[in-house]
Amino acid sequence: MSATRLLTNIGALVTVPGKGAVRGGAMGELSVTHDAAVAITNGHVSWCGSRSDWQGTAHDEVDLGGAAVVPGLVDPHTHVVWGGDRLADFEARASGVAYETILAGGGGIRHTVGETSRATTEALVGSATQRLQRMMRAGATTIEVKSGYGAGWEDECRELEVVRRLRSLVPARLEATMLFHLPPRDAAERAAYLHAATNEWIPQLASDGSASAVDIFIEREAFSVADAGQVLRAARRAGLSCKAHTDQFHALGGTELAIAHGALSVDHLESSGPDQVAALAAGNTVGVVLPGVSLHLGLPAAPGRALVDSGAIVAVGTDCNPGSSPLFSMAMAMALGVRLNGLSPAESLTACTANAAAALGLPDVGRIAPGMCADLLVLRSADWRDLPYTLGDDVVQRVFIAGTELS
DSSP: OEEEEEEEEEEEEEEOOSSSOOOGGGGGOOEEEEEEEEEEETTEEEEEEEGGGOOSEEEEEEEOTTOEEEEOEEEOOBOOOOOSOOHHHHHHHHTTOOHHHHHHTTOTHHHHHHHHHHSOHHHHHHHHHHHHHHHHHTTEEEEEEEOOOOSSHHHHHHHHHHHHHHTTTOSSEEEEEEEEOOOOSSHHHHHHHHHHIIIIIHHHHHHHTSOSEEEEEBSTTSBOHHHHHHHHHHHHHHTOEEEEEESSSOOOSHHHHHHHTTOSEEEEOTTOOHHHHHHHHHSSOEEEEOHHHHHHHOOOOOOHHHHHHHTOOEEEOOOBOSSSOOOOOHHHHHHHHHHTTOOOHHHHHHHHTHHHHHHTTOSSSSSOSTTSBOOEEEESSSSTTHHHHOOSSOOEEEEEETTEEOO
16 A cells, blocks of 8 residues: 555544544543554555554655544534624623623624625635634534624625635535524514525525535524424425524524434534423434533533443534633533533544544544545644643644645
8 A cells, every 4th residue: 555644653643533523421431552654645645553564665754652542533513603702791791781682782702793795705715714824723624613703694605705715725524504693683684684684595505606505593582493394394305404593592492403404513502401401312313511601601511421421422512602612622622511511521522523523524524534535633742632631721732734734
């Protein structure tokens, strides 16, 4: 066998065995190969295993000095395209004002919608590029990016155009999602908005390929379960994948609705109870927990431990956004998944790799195995557990995306 690049002297090669999503207790079962090597050809892993078993040749050989290597992290939930800031909201919450009160008063998401709509496209591309570079350096090699901060449909399309442009500016794989974030407050405008969304906008997304999935925020100050049903049905008719923000502040039935529509994921789940946990355990929808939100807003953490123990599929994301989770590091999200959501270190690694990939419907990232994209992280330690253990330090030494080292 001949390879373009061979990574050698890997102290511990750590990955998630098997294929597809991993549920329940199996999330804690990792494959660890000591004194390993990884061969890379055309941006994909062509071979991996014990270094002594390698029989081929390589054009370029890289000695990793005994460091641990793990798959590149997959961030299944971000909002990195935004204008302005939410520092006033942060100060208000620090003074005891509830997030929902800020939102109802025109702050929160509504403030960011206004700031994003006023920003130039070039400014949005520039700021999002800087955010993505920070996320990649912290270990994210595949990143989902949502719209959702547009004042109208044209603004939402502009956000998706920003994502398209970002793909040529950063090496990370970017997955675009159209997010229906907040509806108009007026009832008549809301009805017209939903009619346009289901009959015009979603079919347009499917036709032009600007997004691979549709997401919707189901909450008292956002879309109702009935509203969401219309949007998810339209997405399915158009052949787009479905996702939903559910149970962030109230369990309204959004999780059950999304599961019934075959959603790839339901995200947040801070208010999920036994019924929602059981529904996720019985289906194939991924439950994405977002511990950065719990930390930043002071909300109870999503029941990660209960979800794993029930047999559900659990993923972790940053929810990087200006208001509820200004978190740019998937490594920190992994660490918080252990501390706040009750996951074990191994479960959290699975949640940030293979299961996060499943939450995006991606079969070729999230693992180190032949045929997978050669996305991997070289740590500063010989023990991979330093990744979720260490806080406030750069544990990731080197990042490879499709076999090329991030500069």
